[in-house]
Amino acid sequence: MRTCLEVRDVTKSFPGVIANDHVNLVVREGEIHAILGENGAGKSTLVKLIYGLYKPDSGSVRLYDQELNFASPRQAIQAGIGMVHQHFMLIPALTVAENVVLGGEPGRIHYRRKENIELVRQLAKQYHMDIDPSAKVGDLTVGLQQRVEILKVFYRKAKLLILDEPTAMLTPQEVEELILVMERLRSQGIPIIFISHKLDEVKRISDRVTVMRAGKTVSTVETKSTTPQELANAMVGREVVLHVSKPPQMPGEPVLEVEDIVVLSDHNEKVKGVSLQVRRGEIFGLAGIDGNGQFELVEAIAGLMPCKSGHIRLLGQDISSSSVQHRTKAGIAYIPQDRQLDGLVMDFELTENFVLRDFFKAPFARVGQMKKGPIEEYATRLSEAFDVRPRQIHALARNLSGGNQQKVILAREVSRNPELLIAAQPTRGLDVGAIQFIHNKLLELRAAGKAILLVSLELDEIMSLSDRIGVIYEGRLMAILPGGEVTREQLGLLMTGVKLEEEG
Numbered sequence: 474m475r476t477c478l479e480v481r482d483v484t485k486s487f488p489g490v491i492a493n494d495h496v497n498l499v500v501r502e503g504e505i506h507a508i509l510g511e512n513g514a515g516k517s518t519l520v521k522l523i524y525g526l527y528k529p530d531s532g533s534v535r536l537y538d539q540e541l542n543f544a545s546p547r548q549a550i551q552a553g554i555g556m557v558h559q560h561f562m563l564i565p566a567l568t569v570a571e572n573v574v575l576g577g578e579p580g581r582i583h584y585r586r587k588e589n590i591e592l593v594r595q596l597a598k599q600y601h602m603d604i605d606p607s608a609k610v611g612d613l614t615v616g617l618q619q620r621v622e623i624l625k626v627f628y629r630k631a632k633l634l635i636l637d638e639p640t641a642m643l644t645p646q647e648v649e650e651l652i653l654v655m656e657r658l659r660s661q662g663i664p665i666i667f668i669s670h671k672l673d674e675v676k677r678i679s680d681r682v683t684v685m686r687a688g689k690t691v692s693t694v695e696t697k698s699t700t701p702q703e704l705a706n707a708m709v710g711r712e713v714v715l716h717v718s719k720p721p722q723m724p725g726e727p728v729l730e731v732e733d734i735v736v737l738s739d740h741n742e743k744v745k746g747v748s749l750q751v752r753r754g755e756i757f758g759l760a761g762i763d764g765n766g767q768f769e770l771v772e773a774i775a776g777l778m779p780c781k782s783g784h785i786r787l788l789g790q791d792i793s794s795s796s797v798q799h800r801t802k803a804g805i806a807y808i809p810q811d812r813q814l815d816g817l818v819m820d821f822e823l824t825e826n827f828v829l830r831d832f833f834k835a836p837f838a839r840v841g842q843m844k845k846g847p848i849e850e851y852a853t854r855l856s857e858a859f860d861v862r863p864r865q866i867h868a869l870a871r872n873l874s875g876g877n878q879q880k881v882i883l884a885r886e887v888s889r890n891p892e893l894l895i896a897a898q899p900t901r902g903l904d905v906g907a908i909q910f911i912h913n914k915l916l917e918l919r920a921a922g923k924a925i926l927l928v929s930l931e932l933d934e935i936m937s938l939s940d941r942i943g944v945i946y947e948g949r950l951m952a953i954l955p956g957g958e959v960t961r962e963q964l965g966l967l968m969t970g971v972k973l974e975e976e977g
């Protein structure tokens with residue numbers, strides 16, 4: 474097979490960090506080439522270099538016979554490189570067709586609406602993607618928005634597609650649809666670079682895998698000749714345990730009691746009368762397909778959304794209408810699902826992000842003034858304990874890799890020794906080693922008699938950690954089941970609104 478892309482000996486440094494250290498990568502025509510690596514290993518930096526978002530300090534990048542030396546993504550696009558970022562770059566108020574042609578229209582004065590709709594319809598047909606060109610992007614699911622991003626790339630005649638963690642935000646059904654799209658692109662000879670932390674996905678769809686560790690490319694192998702366990706070990710550089718072992722434990726008194734709560738969002742009832750309890754020493758997992766009210770429910774418990782009716786009690790105290798600050802003091806810690814929007818102040822240093830909830834009190838402040846020494850000491854301790862890389866407590870949160878940003882939030886919330894930890898998607902975007910670490914932290918809290926409400930779109934995570942599992946569908950709890958006994962199929966049915974007894 475012909476070589477499409479060749480990255481040779483590329484190095485890229487940021488202050489205090491060598492993000493890519495003499496990196497080599499060869500991508501062949503018509504292959505799906507996965508890039509695996511721990512959080513902060515340099516994967517995003519590498520694809521950003523290929524896409525012209527960064528300039529390498531040294532080394533070369535070739536696309537077919539052309540030496541690339543981009544000053545901007547515009548040049549990369551013109552050369553035939555397309556990239557779909559983790560966070561989409563679409564304009565919600567515009568239609569699919571308008572978004573696809575945006576920035577790539579020939580220099581006409583008038584936008585040709587009908588012509589463009591037809592053009593995008595043909596393009597979607599050519600790549601076997603089912604999408605309505607005249608739909609408004611803001612009304613589409615995440616999976617369909619991603620399809621618009623991919624179409625946009627092919628409207629610009631890409632010869633190589635880069636997908637940076639494309640499945641992180643998708644539901645299992647949407648992942649299946651994306652895999653179909655990727656397989657069809659491959660059959661048309663289009664090479665795809667695919668970054669993922671999910672070893673089973675990498676194993677299933679990629680042809681070859683390149684593993685990165687600490688800024689270096691350590692190996693490239695044929696996917697079929699390796700196992701997920703071998704890949705995990707290569708990434709981390711040590712043996713990784715892929716399964717959680719959860720010791721048996723008797724739960725104690727209820728810490729959180731939710732009674733018949735109704736939550737409105739945009740005048741619609743998103744949570745329609747949910748009741749549940751989370752007890753001491755228990756992990757309660759909330760399973761559901763994204764958009765079924767699980768995140769509104771946890772925001773209501775954390776105090777970020779008001780309840781229209783119902784009660785929330787923490788250790789017997791009614792907190793239904795308490796402020797976030799009061800709930801925090803009462804012992805609630807919260808890991809929000811969107812780390813950049815709700816979890817961190819991106820332009821603050823790590824020191825500030827670590828004390829975001831406690832900066833006004835001792836030992837971090839005295840007589841209204843923040844104390845640098847204790848804050849730095851605390852930040853250093855947390856960075857080490859949670860293996861935040863690089864160990865630069867004065868780095869801005871925005872300059873950390875996605876997984877390391879997530880570790881900062883986890884460190885802050887878990888270290889507050891809460892009575893109740895609400896963990897919404899706590900391991901999204903984390904590498905296998907970090908997931909193992911976080912799962913152990915949740916189990917430590919459980920062993921210490923804390924209550925944990927875990928919300929995750931990953932069924933494996935819910936099933937391996939939870940003592941009890943609640944399934945939410947269209948804002949209602951379908952069932953609460955014992956964690957060890959329920960099967961994936963049963964959960965799948967409940968998540969789509971099918972009651973189990975109707976099945977039997």
Ligand SMILES: Nc1ncnc2c1ncn2[C@@H]1O[C@H](COP(=O)(O)OP(=O)(O)OP(=O)(O)O)[C@@H](O)[C@H]1O
Pocket residue numbers: 487488490491492510511512513514515516517518519862863872873874875876877902
């Ligand atoms: N703009 C930047 N300024 C400073 N440091 C940066 C910048 N971008 C990345 N880095 C650093 O470079 C290293 C590699 O980051 P990169 O985002 O490439 O990792 P990654 O493998 O994609 O990680 P993840 O899986 O967590 O997304 C990290 O140490 C990160 O903190």
